[in-house]
Amino acid sequence: MTQPIRVAFVGNSLPRRCGIATFTTDLQQAVAASEAVAETCIAAMTDHGQAYDYPPAVRIEIADDRIEEYVRAADILNAGRFDVVSLQHEFGIFGGEAGCHVMALLSGLTMPVVTTLHTVLAEPTAAQRDVLGRIIGASVRVVVMARKGRDLLRTVYGVPADKIDVILHGIPDVAFTEPTAAKARLGFAGRPVILTFGLLSPNKGIEVMIDAMPEILRSQPDAVYVVLGATHPNLVRDQGETYRESLAARARDRGVEGHVVLLDQFVDLATLLEFISMCDVYVTPYLDEAQMTSGTLAYSFGLGKAVVSTPYWHARELLADGRGILVPSSDAAATGAAVAGLLTDDIRREAMRRRAYAGSRSMTWARTAEQYRSVFEQARQGHRFRVVERPDGREPASPRFAPPAMQLGHFLSMCDDTGLFQHAVHSVPDRSHGYCVDDNARALLVACALNYPGELGLPDTLTARLAAFVQHAWNPGTRRFRNFMGFDRRWLEESGSEDSHGRTLWALGECARSDASASRRRWATALFAEALPAAETFGSPRAWAFTLLGLDAYCAVTAEDTLAERVRHALATRLMSILAAVETGGWAWFEDGLAYDNARLPQALIITGMAVRSVEFVDAGLRTLHWLMSQQTTPAGVFRPVGSSSFSDRRTAPRPFDQQPLEVTAAVSACLAAWRVEGDPEWKANAERAFGWFLGANDLGLPLVDAETGGCRDGLHPHPGEENQGGGSIVSYLLSQLEMRRIAHVMDGRAKFVPRLAET
Numbered sequence: 001m002t003q004p005i006r007v008a009f010v011g012n013s014l015p016r017r018c019g020i021a022t023f024t025t026d027l028q029q030a031v032a033a034s035e036a037v038a039e040t041c042i043a044a045m046t047d048h049g050q051a052y053d054y055p056p057a058v059r060i061e062i063a064d065d066r067i068e069e070y071v072r073a074a075d076i077l078n079a080g081r082f083d084v085v086s087l088q089h090e091f092g093i094f095g096g097e098a099g100c101h102v103m104a105l106l107s108g109l110t111m112p113v114v115t116t117l118h119t120v121l122a123e124p125t126a127a128q129r130d131v132l133g134r135i136i137g138a139s140v141r142v143v144v145m146a147r148k149g150r151d152l153l154r155t156v157y158g159v160p161a162d163k164i165d166v167i168l169h170g171i172p173d174v175a176f177t178e179p180t181a182a183k184a185r186l187g188f189a190g191r192p193v194i195l196t197f198g199l200l201s202p203n204k205g206i207e208v209m210i211d212a213m214p215e216i217l218r219s220q221p222d223a224v225y226v227v228l229g230a231t232h233p234n235l236v237r238d239q240g241e242t243y244r245e246s247l248a249a250r251a252r253d254r255g256v257e258g259h260v261v262l263l264d265q266f267v268d269l270a271t272l273l274e275f276i277s278m279c280d281v282y283v284t285p286y287l288d289e290a291q292m293t294s295g296t297l298a299y300s301f302g303l304g305k306a307v308v309s310t311p312y313w314h315a316r317e318l319l320a321d322g323r324g325i326l327v328p329s330s331d332a333a334a335t336g337a338a339v340a341g342l343l344t345d346d347i348r349r350e351a352m353r354r355r356a357y358a359g360s361r362s363m364t365w366a367r368t369a370e371q372y373r374s375v376f377e378q379a380r381q382g383h384r385f386r387v388v389e390r391p392d393g394r395e396p397a398s399p400r401f402a403p404p405a406m407q408l409g410h411f412l413s414m415c416d417d418t419g420l421f422q423h424a425v426h427s428v429p430d431r432s433h434g435y436c437v438d439d440n441a442r443a444l445l446v447a448c449a450l451n452y453p454g455e456l457g458l459p460d461t462l463t464a465r466l467a468a469f470v471q472h473a474w475n476p477g478t479r480r481f482r483n484f485m486g487f488d489r490r491w492l493e494e495s496g497s498e499d500s501h502g503r504t505l506w507a508l509g510e511c512a513r514s515d516a517s518a519s520r521r522r523w524a525t526a527l528f529a530e531a532l533p534a535a536e537t538f539g540s541p542r543a544w545a546f547t548l549l550g551l552d553a554y555c556a557v558t559a560e561d562t563l564a565e566r567v568r569h570a571l572a573t574r575l576m577s578i579l580a581a582v583e584t585g586g587w588a589w590f591e592d593g594l595a596y597d598n599a600r601l602p603q604a605l606i607i608t609g610m611a612v613r614s615v616e617f618v619d620a621g622l623r624t625l626h627w628l629m630s631q632q633t634t635p636a637g638v639f640r641p642v643g644s645s646s647f648s649d650r651r652t653a654p655r656p657f658d659q660q661p662l663e664v665t666a667a668v669s670a671c672l673a674a675w676r677v678e679g680d681p682e683w684k685a686n687a688e689r690a691f692g693w694f695l696g697a698n699d700l701g702l703p704l705v706d707a708e709t710g711g712c713r714d715g716l717h718p719h720p721g722e723e724n725q726g727g728g729s730i731v732s733y734l735l736s737q738l739e740m741r742r743i744a745h746v747m748d749g750r751a752k753f754v755p756r757l758a759e760t
Contacts, residue, residue: 188278200230438483481531548571568611
């Protein structure tokens with residue numbers, strides 16, 4: 001017996017809403033319930049907002065402009081562990097430029113994606129090409145409904161032929177009938193009926209058919225042109241019913257108002273089929289030659305109707321070999337002549353109807369369901385779920401991003417003879433915001449990290465400039481570091497925050513240990529010792545953590561500094577105390593909420609515990625880091641740093657946005673610290689996943705790094721478009737890149753891990 005496949009179909013259900021409907025089917029069920037599955041999800045959910053009734057097992061709606069809802073939908077589908085997601089892609093359905101928001105859903109899924117492209121553009125814009133390329137890249141199979149679509153995917157988008165399937169638009173399996181009975185039921189008995197169906201918009205060419213009516217009425221005085229469909233919701237939103245009213249006015253101007261019926265209706269499937277059944281000629285006078293598919297054309301063709309159409313791509317293929325008539329776009333005379341010719345020639349019209357009906361039998365939903373079933377099965381067999389859990393104890397699959405080559409161009413451009421600028425406008429330094437010791441201290445950390453073997457260090461003059469900024473930030477009157485400086489080199493405060501003081505101590509400690517200059521190492525050691533006492537008075541847990549990171553380096557090169565040892569033990573004990581006061585069974589953290597630089601807290605306990613040989617410190621750091629990473633990893637195994645929108649939340653799952661490089665860098669460092677302690681490959685895999693965030697393994701599938709310059713965008717936001725590459729972002733990326741490059745040089749089988757401390 002064929003194994004059931006659980007499929008989630010993603011398309012649009014209502015104007016400005018994205019719909020997700022899920023079904024569980026096996027082959028027989030797919031055929032028997034083909035109308036429920038295919039019409040709903042393969043056709044109706046992407047048929048320009050037409051409303052159909054259907055009974056999905058689950059239905060989710062997403063506001064197309066709220067990217068966080070796409071992220072939430074991915075989590076819901078992952079929790080349901082569906083076998084396949086079938087994405088119905090049409091431009092205009094999904095939010096963001098060129099529909100880029102859908103990548104927030106696709107990049108978070110654990111199951112394979114099969115994408116059906118309802119439109120393939122021969123001349124896409126740069127944004128359309130980029131987004132469609134990313135969607136195709138996230139899909140294991142791509143389905144088009146016309147051979148032209150396959151040709152364009154290969155020639156314009158470079159998609160391999162073996163990734164593409166052609167499945168024609170499905171149709172209901174309805175008996176071949178005469179229109180007489182349906183005409184009587186709908187009030188058009190005895191009249192020749194011409195029909196067009198679909199949401200009204202100017203690209204449908206309805207004006208052309210209205211202009212053709214006088215020619216048709218000369219030979220068929222009782223003919224009526226029925227236009228069934230509401231005005232497109234986007235048009236109503238922007239213009240009201242102006243367009244529909246213009247069509248009615250046009251009919252009056254041509255003297256055919258009694259022969260043009262504009263039915264402002266959304267209809268269910270049964271009503272639509274009734275209207276198609278009663279027409280003598282179906283017309284699609286569309287103006288856009290590049291239209292890849294038309295569900296209404298397929299339905300009318302499948303019901304055995306004589307069709308007159310403009311030569312858009314779908315019509316050319318479907319109506320070839322006498323199965324319909326093609327007329328030039330915007331040509332009212334040719335359209336009128338073709339329609340009139342069919343209405344006055346019963347024999348020709350009947351022959352065309354029967355050719356269409358016979359040619360459409362391979363398109364019924366039962367046949368379409370079988371073809372989709374085959375594609376879904378191929379996708380499922382070639383894909384394994386990505387899971388975060390490691391039930392067999394072995395290292396799970398991880399992104400395995402090779403750290404890119406070091407590119408310091410943007411970093412250097414962000415520095416002047418004072419130091420590192422805080423912010424940028426795009427990639428251009430923004431002088432209006434000046435400088436801060438936070439970013440210059442982290443830049444000094446970068447300078448120290450570039451001294452490791454295999455790296456090309458910074459010019460010594462630049463390292464000296466960064467050190468000079470830190471020195472100038474020291475205020476001996478307050479015994480604190482200033483933080484913010486204007487472009488005019490005037491300090492904007494006498495004392496900076498506790499966190500900025502702690503970060504500066506961290507940079508000084510590292511400089512004391514690993515600066516290339518012996519003189520600067522001595523300078524850093526002396527300034528660290530002078531600035532350390534203030535840290536004992538701090539109340540910020542992050543300031544404690546930054547100071548502990550600095551103390552780890554400082555104490556490694558400074559013997560017998562009893563103050564440093566006392567402060568290190570005191571600050572680590574404070575972290576343990578607040579953890580004990582807050583931690584519960586489901587909340588293994590130091591505070592009631594998650595904020596910024598979170599992973600630095602467990603990292604500080606881990607490295608401090610190893611240095612002072614405290615099992616309690618190490619275990620607390622590992623436990624809290626494990627919990628934090630569980631909060632920052634999606635079910636798809638994608639790293640999702642705590643968004644800044646979560647900072648005021650208490651004891652709730654973190655919100656996804658805005659995601660910032662600072663959080664990613666902290667996670668990379670903390671996980672690598674845990675890996676060095678335990679030797680557990682899961683920690684290294686977590687660090688790789690976190691670093692992958694910079695390169696595109698994130699909720700939006702969007703790289704944040706400019707590979708040519710080394711620049712890094714300031715964050716991942718629900719509305720992509722943040723192009724600024726500020727100082728804090730670039731130093732965060734460079735610090736993580738340098739750590740990953742260092743790890744890449746360590747062979748897994750030869751890694752020298754420090755053993756876990758044992759109770760003594």
